[in-house]
Amino acid sequence: PPGRILPPLLLLVLLVLSPASPCSPNPNATRFVCTEPTLTTFPTGLPPTTVAISVEFTALATLQPTTLAGLPWLQELHLSSNRLATLPEALLQPVPTLLILDLTNNLLADLPDGLFASTNLLQHLVLRENQLRVLRRAWFQHLPRLEWLDLAANTLTQVPPMVFHPLRSLRSLDLSHNRLTSLAPGTLRGLQALERLNLEGNQLGTLVPATFTPVPALRLLFLQDNELQELPAGIFLPLRHLHVLDLARNQLRELELPPPSSDPPLDLDISGNPWACECQLLELLQRVSPQLVTSRDTLCASPPRHRGQEVATVSWAGDKSC
Numbered sequence: 562p563p564g565r566i567l568p569p570l571l572l573l574v575l576l577v578l579s580p581a582s583p584c585s586p587n588p589n590a591t592r593f594v595c596t597e598p599t600l601t602t603f604p605t606g607l608p609p610t611t612v613a614i615s616v617e618f619t620a621l622a623t624l625q626p627t628t629l630a631g632l633p634w635l636q637e638l639h640l641s642s643n644r645l646a647t648l649p650e651a652l653l654q655p656v657p658t659l660l661i662l663d664l665t666n667n668l669l670a671d672l673p674d675g676l677f678a679s680t681n682l683l684q685h686l687v688l689r690e691n692q693l694r695v696l697r698r699a700w701f702q703h704l705p706r707l708e709w710l711d712l713a714a715n716t717l718t719q720v721p722p723m724v725f726h727p728l729r730s731l732r733s734l735d736l737s738h739n740r741l742t743s744l745a746p747g748t749l750r751g752l753q754a755l756e757r758l759n760l761e762g763n764q765l766g767t768l769v770p771a772t773f774t775p776v777p778a779l780r781l782l783f784l785q786d787n788e789l790q791e792l793p794a795g796i797f798l799p800l801r802h803l804h805v806l807d808l809a810r811n812q813l814r815e816l817e818l819p820p821p822s823s824d825p826p827l828d829l830d831i832s833g834n835p836w837a838c839e840c841q842l843l844e845l846l847q848r849v850s851p852q853l854v855t856s857r858d859t860l861c862a863s864p865p866r867h868r869g870q871e872v873a874t875v876s877w878a879g880d881k882s883c
Contacts, residue, residue: 613637626651641665666690674699689713726751737761785809792817827851835862840883846876
């Protein structure tokens with residue numbers, strides 16, 4: 562009778578019209594992307610052939626130790642802009658082929674010591690915009706192939722000596738926008754391959770003379786927006802390959818530069834400092850001949866005869882008293 566057929570049909574209609582669970586995986590896809598703001602649980606049912614996962618801009622707050630089980634070929638894991646405050650220590654054990662891990666903009670204040678113990682192929686690690694207060698040596702013990710490490714915009718107040726020592730392949734290190742007031746001797750030891758170092762936006766008041774001795778391959782160095790009042794004599798002499806040096810908006814009156822190079826001229830930003838345009842500074846600029854990036858804001862604060870003049874103009878014209 563018709564009365565008995567209607568309920569199953571109605572049930573079928575309701576099933577068809579009901580919304581699917583957010584971000585259902587495609588069993589034939591190798592890449593999975595989910596940016597559903599309401600998502601609170603990591604999607605399940607991903608095919609074992611998955612090589613890249615992007616679960617970003619969601620409400621995801623927790624992960625289980627077995628979240629990545631059954632994904633033996635995973636190479637990329639992007640988990641930025643979620644609500645993760647902790648990670649299980651065994652999270653990455655099932656994915657030894659992982660190359661890229663992005664945890665930008667979460668709520669992480671610490672990480673388990675053994676989180677990276679099984680990811681010795683990892684090349685790219687992004688931890689920026691979290692709440693990390695300390696760096697632990699254990700995190701980096703098993704990352705010999707890491708090339709890119711981004712720790713910007715955390716709340717770090719110090720970097721333990723030798724903490725980066727195992728990272729012999731590291732080429733880029735970003736420590737910008739933390740709360741560093743100094744760098745201990747040995748901070749950069751072991752980073753022989755480092756080419757890019759960003760220390761912008763900290764509270765650095767001084768640097769020890771041998772700060773950059775361990776990183777002779779450095780090509781780009783960013784020190785702008787700190788509180789540097791002076792630079793030790795010869796601090797940049799080990800950096801014979803330096804192409805970019807940014808010292809803008811500190812409190813420097815005297816300048817130190819790397820040795821002259823036969824490569825293209827050094828890109829130098831020394832704007833926003835109270836420069837003393839005395840003979841030493843003028844002769845140094847003439848000898849090294851850097852390319853001043855922002856000459857309009859690069860002004861002499863003293864002596865009185867040069868106050869308010871552009872450093873480049875005074876250096877080019879020379880000073881008869883020198």
